Amino acid sequence: MIQRQETPEAVYIHIPFCTNKCHYCDFNSYVLKGQPVMDYLDALEREMERTVLELPPGEIETIFVGGGTPTVLLPDQMESFLKRVRTYFPQTAANLEFTMEANPGTTDKEKLQAMKEGGVNRISFGVQSFDNKLLEGIGRIHNTDDVYRSLENARAVGFGNLSIDLMFGLPNQTLDTMNDSIDKALELGLTHYSIYSLKVEENTLFHTLFQKNQLPLPDEDVELDMFLLIMDRLKKAGYAQYEISNFAKPGYESRHNSMYWLNRSYYGLGAGAHGYTHGKRHVNIKGIQPYIDATLTRRPLLEHFEISEQEAMEDFMMVGLRLLRGVKRSDFHRQFGRELEDVFGGVLNKLVGQKLLDPTAEGYRLSEQGVLLGNEVFGQFLTGGV
Known part of the structure; x- marks a missing residue:
């Protein structure tokens, strides 16, 4: 990953x-x-x-x-x-x-x-x-x-x-x-x-x-x-x-x-900021003074947790389909070393059948109807992996 x-x-x-x-x-x-x-x-x-x-x-x-x-x-x-x-x-x-x-x-x-x-x-x-x-x-x-x-x-x-x-x-x-x-x-x-x-x-x-x-x-x-x-x-x-x-x-x-x-990593700095580095997500302490005090001795982390490969693949689909160009098989393979349809073939076929996704030469994107029902589409990937 x-x-x-x-x-x-x-x-x-x-x-x-x-x-x-x-x-x-x-x-x-x-x-x-x-x-x-x-x-x-x-x-x-x-x-x-x-x-x-x-x-x-x-x-x-x-x-x-x-x-x-x-x-x-x-x-x-x-x-x-x-x-x-x-x-x-x-x-x-x-x-x-x-x-x-x-x-x-x-x-x-x-x-x-x-x-x-x-x-x-x-x-x-x-x-x-x-x-x-x-x-x-x-x-x-x-x-x-x-x-x-x-x-x-x-x-x-x-x-x-x-x-x-x-x-x-x-x-x-x-x-x-x-x-x-x-x-x-x-x-x-x-x-x-x-x-x-x-x-x-x-x-x-x-x-x-x-x-x-x-x-x-x-x-x-x-x-x-x-x-x-x-x-x-x-x-x-x-x-x-x-x-x-x-x-x-x-x-x-x-x-x-x-x-x-594109589900890429990023530094997240400041009170309440979120970050995603080396496969782990974190949330910083939110209050101003508690944040200031924490930085005197350590990084001001409130939560820090590793993302499993399955969660990362689901995230890839949910955020990637927000882009109107859609998700690409090549990007999925580069990030996870797996084929997109091998992981999500069932839910992809279902959404294409419902006319909420359109196949493209490179992957899949939201249809015109899918753009209007984006949250319903994204939610399918929380249980759509095999």
């Missing part, structure tokens, strides 16, 4: 601070006010140092800084943070993709300049909607003016590889307001768009409201129509849907996220 031998070529780093907690968010994030930011960055450096001693990196292809909202760091904090990243992961590919998530309204030119000088070359903005009333209703603190200003600042500093996230299925959202957001998004002419449906997660305000029947969500048919509209509009505008929720101009697909979808 190649995951037990390969050195990760991808790095995920978690900055858990936010200006506020959105109503739908269950990520490991904490309101910035009063937090020990520099102590956290020091702890992150200690984790990086211990991690690379234990598993020395080779050439890094992708780095992704997520959150939280990494761009709440002040310019001097941002400069310090990025310097530490370069110190512990110095050997990077000539075409390194270095992404940072950002919230509109938290990226002035000084901060963006620090990001660019620190090696960041791709920014993903959490826009979510171009309807200010909807933004307020989901707990975002930015408005559409902040979006335009942030993108203008990024372009002025020299960033060309820009992505935005949009959401559908939001409370009180209609097909018309979704269409209007797509209009405004496409007018920006960006290289990449990620468009996600709302998931009501536990431990969020929306979950509490949902339990009380106080969350006015669109019905399932309207949500499906929104997804169909999104796919149609972006395809006609020249964006390829390369993954269920992601659309890009040619050559601008997210290479970091593709590492996940």
Whole structure:
């Protein structure tokens, strides 16, 4: 199993601070006010140092800084943070993709300049909607003016590889307001768009409201129509849907996220971060102070467990089929030394028969119907191996 031998070529780093907690968010994030930011960055450096001693990196292809909202760091904090990243992961590919998530309204030119000088070359903005009333209703603190200003600042500093996230299925959202957001998004002419449906997660305000029947969500048919509209509009505008929720101009697909979808190994650093190295997955301690304290004596692991070959093969299918190109026999054989149909022939034939998968010259991919029922397809592989 190649995951037990390969050195990760991808790095995920978690900055858990936010200006506020959105109503739908269950990520490991904490309101910035009063937090020990520099102590956290020091702890992150200690984790990086211990991690690379234990598993020395080779050439890094992708780095992704997520959150939280990494761009709440002040310019001097941002400069310090990025310097530490370069110190512990110095050997990077000539075409390194270095992404940072950002919230509109938290990226002035000084901060963006620090990001660019620190090696960041791709920014993903959490826009979510171009309807200010909807933004307020989901707990975002930015408005559409902040979006335009942030993108203008990024372009002025020299960033060309820009992505935005949009959401559908939001409370009180209609097909018309979704269409209007797509209009405004496409007018920006960006290289990449990620468009996600709302998931009501536990431990969020929306979950509490949902339990009380106080969350006015669109019905399932309207949500499906929104997804169909999104796919149609972006395809006609020249964006390829390369993954269920992601659309890009040619050559601008997210290479970091593709590492996940191809079931590749990656370093995971920071409070609550997940990693996958040498066939083992880990989750870090989530709380800020407990994370800081743990790094004083050890790697701040909360859980650490080995993935069996069967689990890894199931993961390969479930994440790989998210890519619209599908899974390839050659990739499966390279990772596991086994033939795809020998392991999953029964479930593959069943899904092809149900017209949820299409055979390709190289393997299998979701059919048009399968794209709409992805979770049902993926779940089949949890019991589909022989």
